[in-house]
Amino acid sequence: MKKEKVVVIGAGLCGLYTAFLLQKKGIEVLILEGNTRIGGRIKTITGTTAVTMEMGATWFGNQHQHLLEVLHTLELPYFRQHTKGISLFETMSFVPPQKFEISDSEEPSFRIEGGTAALIDKLSIEIGIQNIKTSTKITAIKEENNQLILVDSNGNSYSADKVISTIPPNLLVNSVVFEPNLTENFTQLAKKTHTWMGESIKFAVEYKTPFWKQNNYSGTLFSQASIVQEMYDHSTADNSGFALKGFLNGGTAVLSLEERKEKVIAQLTTFFGSEATNYVGYYENVWRQEPLTFQPYEQLVLAHQNNGHSIFKTPFLNEKLYVSGAETATQNPGYMDGAIFAAKTIASQF
Structure with missing residues (x-):
């Protein structure tokens, strides 16, 4: 049986802990991080x-x-x-x-x-730093031959059976081009979802x-x-x-x-x-x-707005794209605890 390959977008707490949990299940994971450092909104x-x-x-x-x-x-x-x-x-x-x-x-x-970075460092060691690629900003995701192809800002491509995005929803829909397009319902919700720390x-x-x-x-x-x-x-x-x-x-x-x-x-x-x-x-x-964290909103978005919304539970692109991250958690969204809970929620579906 072919080993499933999962690409996680974002090496913040949610992305790292998601990879940690998936590896425990024997799944091959590659984390792609746009920044030159890992940790996301954990920065010591x-x-x-x-x-x-x-x-x-x-x-x-x-x-x-x-x-x-x-x-x-x-x-x-x-x-x-x-x-x-x-x-x-x-x-x-x-x-x-x-x-x-x-x-x-x-x-x-x-x-x-x-x-707090001690948590990031420990997780990166557990996952294996060779499974984390920094300075890799994803700009496009397209469905092709029952796989997802991710393209970064340098023109490099990565293929995956499944992709898990852990970056803030508003940033995701404003920085990544999808083919086919994600639903308008989801896109509009993501644009109105509060980004913690922003x-x-x-x-x-x-x-x-x-x-x-x-x-x-x-x-x-x-x-x-x-x-x-x-x-x-x-x-x-x-x-x-x-x-x-x-x-x-x-x-x-x-x-x-x-x-x-x-x-x-x-x-x-x-x-x-x-x-x-x-x-x-x-x-x-x-x-x-921080352009790899915060994307200005198109209209007024209140603190906590749409965090943990039920739409985030549904995978897209024929159940190959999952949207996760601290903003999607139904428990303590935005907090480190929410990032961990979101990771557990997604990992349980694999």
């Missing part, structure tokens, strides 16, 4: 002090059982997000922020030791010392008035590296990196004092500027 960077900082997916909780199961299987340790000390909530720029403390009884958030600007500021903790601040900050809207302590699990990390106001995407950086340091200095100016490095990721 390492500062000059060796602190790891997340520009993408970061936190998870006890409710994310699919992800926790994978971390256990792969023997990847995780730790509780630091929240001890004074946290700040700013409602208006001309009023001092309110101070509050987060109770230990609150449901905890966790982070993966060594950075509107986010993640930032991190690296420091040599955790001065905020030394001054009894948790590093947690919420603001309705300044550039930093949400921020948390981002020290390493072993407390050997230190950073503050969070989300910037999405509207500041129109500013330059230097302009955003200046506003961030000014805000941190206002709240934490002059020690905030003594930073090692400033880092950020404007996800709407």
Whole structure:
């Protein structure tokens, strides 16, 4: 009997875990990734002090059982997000922020030791790096002789018995030409499906010392008035590296990196004092500027819109093309847990 060959588009968490599960079933899998790196919306960077900082997916909780199961299987340790000390909530720029403390009884958030990319690295080793091809952006998929032929932006072709796309649906229908065309019903739905992280600007500021903790601040900050809207302590699990990390106001995407950086340091200095100016490095990721993740919508799309829609369950092109990814998950769509659940859902159909 001929061994079935499956091509997975996208080497993010969903794509990698899908390949991992299919290989366990004895299926030959090739992952094609448009970017020069793997991980998708998991993007861990390492500062000059060796602190790891997340520009993408970061936190998870006890409710994310699919992800926790994978971390256990792969023997990847995780730790509780630091929240001890004074946290700040700013409602208006001309009023001092309110101070509050987060109770230990609150449901905890966790982070993966060594950075979220540790999960990506472990999966890529399990799958075999030789089965992952980067810098391979798929631009066309056509049905031919009971197979699917994929063409990349360099003109190279790949054949597969079945194809699983794990890239955001809106990006898929706007960047890949299908022959024959996908149904209009699906195409219109995909264009109106929210892409997670698309509107986010993640930032991190690296420091040599955790001065905020030394001054009894948790590093947690919420603001309705300044550039930093949400921020948390981002020290390493072993407390050997230190950073503050969070989300910037999405509207500041129109500013330059230097302009955003200046506003961030000014805000941190206002709240934490002059020690905030003594930073090692400033880092950020404007996800709407990542063309292999985010495709601008044709019309207003709300957060969560059409995530987990039932149409994503139906394979196309005579049941040879499957649409997956975190956006298609019916449980925790958009989160890492959703990416794992989507992978399980698709793999169970093979």
